[in-house]
Structure formats: C-alpha cells, structure tokens
Amino acid sequence: MAMNQNAIHTLNMSRIEWLQERTKGLGGSDAGVVLGLNKYKTAFELWLEKTGQVEPQEIDSEAIYWGNEMENVVAKEFEKRTGKKVRRANFMFSHPNFPFIKANVDRMVVGESAVLECKTASAYLSKEWEGDEIPATYLVQVQHYLGVTGKEKAYIAVLIGGNRFVWKEIERDEELINMIFEAEKHFWTYHVEQNIPPELDGSSAAEQYLKEKYAMAEKDKEIVLPSEVKDLIEQYEQIKKDADLIKKAKTEIENKIKSELKEAEKGIVDSFIVTWKNQTQQRVDSKALKEKFPDIYQQVLKETSFRKFQIKEAK
Known part of the structure; x- marks a missing residue:
C-alpha cells in the first residue's frame, strides 16, 4: 500500500536537533506508551515530555554510542542470516494527514516494501522472543512504522544476551495500525494540544507533578469530596x-x-x-x-x- 510521505532529512542533524524534532510528534517508540504497553514509561510521563513540562530522559553519550554500534551489528547480522540488503533511511517520516505521527526507521530493506527494526535484549527477557512471540510494545512500534511509511511488511531482528540472534517477519496489520493511530490522534489532539493531562497514574512523575502544582495548602480550607x-x-x-x-x-x-x-x-x-x-x-x-x-x-x-x-x- 503506497502512501505519500512527508520526510525530514536527518543525516546532518545534531543529536539535540533530532531530539527537538521528536518532541513535535509521536514516534514508534511512543506508540506502546500511548497504548499502555510500555513497562518503563506511562502515558502521563509521555504527556509531561511532549508538553515541554519535563526534559525527555536522555541517555549519556557512551550509551548512545554503544546503542548505535549494536544497531549496526544487528543489521549486518540480519543481512548475513537472510541474504537481504538493508540501508539507513536517514529521514524522519511523518504521516501525510497527521504530521504529528512520525517514524524514525532503523533500516529500509532493499528491493522490498519493508523496514527493519533492530533490537538488543537481556538474556532474562529471552522468553518474550520464543516461537512467534514479539513483545507487544515492539509489535505496535513496527506497525506504527508501517502505517507511516506505507510499507507492506517489517522485519525485527534482536540480539539476546549478547549471544543469541533472532529475526522475525511481521506482516502489515491494517486493523492494528488504525487502532494505534486512533489512540495517538486522541493523545496528541486532546492531551498535548489542549494541555489536558491523561489520567493520573502511580508514576513518580505524576507524584512530582501534583507536588509542584499544589505545593501549598490553604490553611483551614475544607471541601466536600465527590462521592x-x-x-x-x-x-x-x-x-x-x-x-x-x-x-x-x-x-x-x-x-x-x-x-x-x-x-x-x-x-x-x-x-x-x-x-x-x-x-x-x-x-x-x-x-x-x-x-x-x-x-x-x-x-x-x-x-x-x-x-x-x-x-x-x-x-
């Protein structure tokens, strides 16, 4: 399914410029957060980031370096195992109708209407990759990418525990893509653009938000709480x-x-x-x-x- 694309060239972007561009919309890694599938970040924390109330958590330069190096290793091993060729996209894609829905794809597969997502995982998480299993947050991430880029399929390759390599093929799922995009459109247009917080959760970010927003109590003020x-x-x-x-x-x-x-x-x-x-x-x-x-x-x-x-x- 072909889809017109709006894209920003990222090859010469600095890390700071790239991060600033990401704050202007929702990327694939945000999809699992919006849908409540991410174990490490909540929708409330994401809302704080996208509305500029907190700085996005950024890993240090050493971690960035090794993340890029391991992405290269995984991509090259995918080529060896499959005989396919991949190339860097060097673009940040945006959905033509909803420019706040963005995609930063790891690799494009040459000669196919396909993308490649590269991952590394701890050996303790190996069960999440057994058989046909793919962690839900990664599944919605690649379907998000397929929806934005218009590609027909995705491959996901993962190095588990530094010594086990797995790759899997994921077909485009139009129903799931629509569900993801509907959730993302609601999150962006309702919560981000109107600055309406998502439902409060048990995260430390939500606790800090309330602590700062209502720092001082009015002495002796008493109210009747809703039933x-x-x-x-x-x-x-x-x-x-x-x-x-x-x-x-x-x-x-x-x-x-x-x-x-x-x-x-x-x-x-x-x-x-x-x-x-x-x-x-x-x-x-x-x-x-x-x-x-x-x-x-x-x-x-x-x-x-x-x-x-x-x-x-x-x-």
Whole structure:
C-alpha cells in the first residue's frame, strides 16, 4: 500500500536537533506508551515530555554510542542470516494527514516494501522472543512504522544476551495500525494540544507533578469530596492491607532462603544467584551531634516543607 510521505532529512542533524524534532510528534517508540504497553514509561510521563513540562530522559553519550554500534551489528547480522540488503533511511517520516505521527526507521530493506527494526535484549527477557512471540510494545512500534511509511511488511531482528540472534517477519496489520493511530490522534489532539493531562497514574512523575502544582495548602480550607472518592479510599485501604500481607510473605521467603545460605555470601540454584553480603554504611548520628555540638547542630539544620497525605476515619 503506497502512501505519500512527508520526510525530514536527518543525516546532518545534531543529536539535540533530532531530539527537538521528536518532541513535535509521536514516534514508534511512543506508540506502546500511548497504548499502555510500555513497562518503563506511562502515558502521563509521555504527556509531561511532549508538553515541554519535563526534559525527555536522555541517555549519556557512551550509551548512545554503544546503542548505535549494536544497531549496526544487528543489521549486518540480519543481512548475513537472510541474504537481504538493508540501508539507513536517514529521514524522519511523518504521516501525510497527521504530521504529528512520525517514524524514525532503523533500516529500509532493499528491493522490498519493508523496514527493519533492530533490537538488543537481556538474556532474562529471552522468553518474550520464543516461537512467534514479539513483545507487544515492539509489535505496535513496527506497525506504527508501517502505517507511516506505507510499507507492506517489517522485519525485527534482536540480539539476546549478547549471544543469541533472532529475526522475525511481521506482516502489515491494517486493523492494528488504525487502532494505534486512533489512540495517538486522541493523545496528541486532546492531551498535548489542549494541555489536558491523561489520567493520573502511580508514576513518580505524576507524584512530582501534583507536588509542584499544589505545593501549598490553604490553611483551614475544607471541601466536600465527590462521592466516588469513597470508592478510591476503600481501594486504598484494601491495597494497604494486601501490601502488609505481601510484605510478610516476602519476608518469610527471604528468611527461609537466608536459613539455607547460613554463613555463605552467595548461593546458586538453576539460573538464579542469591547473595547475602555484609555492607557498611556511615551516617551522621544526629542525636549525638545535637548533644555534643549543639551550636553546629543548629547551623546545619535544614527546614523542609511538604504536604503530608493521610486517610483516617472520622469519629
């Protein structure tokens, strides 16, 4: 399926210019976040980035270097294993009808209507790649690319644990592409352009957002909360009880394992390594400092202000 493309040449772009261009829309790696499939970033965190309220988290130059190097390794190995040829795209593509939907494709496959996405994965995640399996966030990423570029298929190649290479073919799925684009259009036009936050989640970014937005409470101000807050409070109390049970269960298991380790610092079973090591920390004894050096103690005191959240039942 051919599709007209709007594209920006990226070959001579600096890293900063490339990152700035990315903030103007949603790329393939954002698709899984918008759909709630990404384990490492939430839609709320993405909204903060795209509205310029926080700087996008950028990895250091060393990580960028090795990321590019491993992308090259994976692409070259794909060529060896398949006999296909690939080339860099050197363009940031945009959907012709929705310019905020963008695509930064790793490689184009020569002589085919296809793209190649290159990945590396930890050995601990190898089960996610067994058989025909592809992590959901990567599947929507490549379908996003197919939707933007108009290509018919994608290949995804991954180096797992540094010593296992896997590649898979992914056919264009029009229904999934439409679903992805509908979610992205809603996210961009409703949340980003109108600056309306997505539903708050449990991320530290959401917590920080509320902390900064409502830093100071109006003394003695009291409001009647909407009735649905009672359901949230009941959920909150139940989760607290469950958390206590989980903590006890976790401690019980830890104790049983520790009793097997005894004086050993390390234990091995199957593919798991368990350690119970001695560690030493040095901390200021504030009580002793206050008693022995009261003047110095007063000089180093630091006042902090915060809003304490608490739920208790009225009597």
